[in-house]
Amino acid sequence: MIVAEHLRKTFPGKGKHDAPVVAVDDVSFTAPDGQITGLLGPNGAGKTTTMRMLYTLMTPDSGSVSVDGIDTRVDPGAVRRALGVLPDARGVYKRLTARENIRYFGELHGLSSQQMEQRITELASTLEMEDFLDRRSEGFSQGQRTKTAIARALVHSPRNIIFDEPTNGLDVMTTRGLRGFLKQLRDDGHCVVFSSHIMQEVAALCDRIVIIAHGRVMAEGSPDELRELAHESNLEDAFVRLIGSEEGLHA
Ligand SMILES: Nc1ncnc2c1ncn2[C@@H]1O[C@H](COP(=O)(O)OP(=O)(O)OP(=O)(O)O)[C@@H](O)[C@H]1O
Numbered sequence: 001m002i003v004a005e006h007l008r009k010t011f012p013g014k015g016k017h018d019a020p021v022v023a024v025d026d027v028s029f030t031a032p033d034g035q036i037t038g039l040l041g042p043n044g045a046g047k048t049t050t051m052r053m054l055y056t057l058m059t060p061d062s063g064s065v066s067v068d069g070i071d072t073r074v075d076p077g078a079v080r081r082a083l084g085v086l087p088d089a090r091g092v093y094k095r096l097t098a099r100e101n102i103r104y105f106g107e108l109h110g111l112s113s114q115q116m117e118q119r120i121t122e123l124a125s126t127l128e129m130e131d132f133l134d135r136r137s138e139g140f141s142q143g144q145r146t147k148t149a150i151a152r153a154l155v156h157s158p159r160n161i162i163f164d165e166p167t168n169g170l171d172v173m174t175t176r177g178l179r180g181f182l183k184q185l186r187d188d189g190h191c192v193v194f195s196s197h198i199m200q201e202v203a204a205l206c207d208r209i210v211i212i213a214h215g216r217v218m219a220e221g222s223p224d225e226l227r228e229l230a231h232e233s234n235l236e237d238a239f240v241r242l243i244g245s246e247e248g249l250h251a
Contacts, residue, residue, distance in 0.1 A: 001191050002031040002054060002160055007063035009049050023049040025215040027063070031193045031208070033159070036186045038202040039195040040239065041212035047195040048088050050212070051164050054193070055085045067160055081109070084158035086166055090149040094138040098129060098148040101137060102155050109156035116155070123151040126181060142169040150178075161185060163194040167201060179205055203235045213243050 009024040024046040031037035039047045052058040054065050056076045065072045067079045093101055099120060106116040124133050127147045132140065137148060146166065154161070166182075167175045182205060186192050196202050202209055209226060211218045219226055219242040223235050230238035 001033050001068060002037075002162075002193060003066045004029050004050065004054060005064050007050060007053055007065070008061045009046075009053060009058060010061055022215055024053070024060075027212065027215070027217055029210045029217060029220050031160075031191050033191045034186060034189045035207040036182055036192045036194070036205050037208040037210065038206035039193065039210050039212055040197070040199065040202045041195075042197055042243075045197075045212045046215040047197075047212055048164055049215075051088075051162055051193070051195060055083055055087075055162050056080060057087075081156070082158055082160055084153040084156070084161045086146070086149055086153050086163040088164040090145050092137050092140065092145045092148050092152075095136065097134050097136050098140075098144070098151070099124075099133050101148050102152045105152045106155040111156060119155055119157070120151070123154060126184075127151055128177060143171065143174045146170060147174075150181075158190075160191045161193065163192070165195055165197070167196070167198075199236055199239050211239065211242050218242050218244070 005028050007024050007027040011021045011023055013019050013021065027046070027050055029037070039050065041047050049058065053060045056072050056079055067082050070078050070082070072079050093104070096104065102120050102123065103116055106119065111119070124130055127150060129147050129151065132144050137145065140148065150163070150166065167178055170178065182192055182194070186207070203223065206223070208220070208222055210220045219229055221229065226242065227233060227235055227238045230241040232238040232241055
């Protein structure tokens with residue numbers, strides 16, 4: 001389970017007279033185990049910055065994050081071990097094959113060769129990676145890179161999963177496969193958090209939705225709760241009403 005409490009993050013203005021950018025402003029939410037939690041918001045809403053604080057890449061100016069009850073400030077190493085992360089920059093090593101990319105992360109997590117090969121076989125089959133698993137990743141398509149980065153993130157079977165815009169740039173079939181995969185992880189009891197600016201995506205997948213705009217949580221709840229909150233029977237209309245605009249929320 002991941003709990004974010006009152007997160008705030010500002011960045012200094014780049015120019016001499018530029019005001020600081022408030023990227024995340026008092027963001028709180030809980031992502032329970034066995035559920036898919038979606039962070040939905042338009043470009044620049046603060047989703048990536050929030051996620052970076054969840055997975056310890058950035059330190060909040062204030063507020064806190066805990067993963068399975070461990071505070072990121074107290075034991076960031078334990079938090080990282082409990083997390084599988086697909087960052088916004090996928091960061092796949094070009095000189096390595098997909099298999100070597102996954103193996104490298106497995107080694108960093110201290111898996112034995114036998115555990116690792118078994119896990120790579122499982123992940124490659126689930127994510128349909130067999131035909132490019134042993135190719136050098138230089139020249140991979142966006143989908144192949146994303147799949148490699150996902151497999152790498154999950155090699156140590158983490159309980160909590162954070163995916164930043166996982167379906168960005170993926171074709172329809174790959175997106176369908178990935179949705180099925182996220183549901184399977186949820187059904188196996190994992191805590192799954194992902195971000196998206198696409199309403200339909202979040203509506204199709206999420207048990208809980210956190211709507212973020214201008215660095216703030218505008219609403220949080222199950223799809224039914226959000227419909228009720230906005231007094232709308234259609235989830236898309238509810239999103240638009242809760243966010244105050246439909247700008248930037250479509251594919
Ligand atoms: N390192 C940084 N330095 C300065 N400003 C930043 C930095 N990172 C993010 N920001 C600013 O913080 C705000 C939130 O950005 P963030 O990337 O978190 O949004 P997002 O919701 O993930 O957007 P997108 O959907 O476009 O990826 C934006 O105004 C962005 O320009």
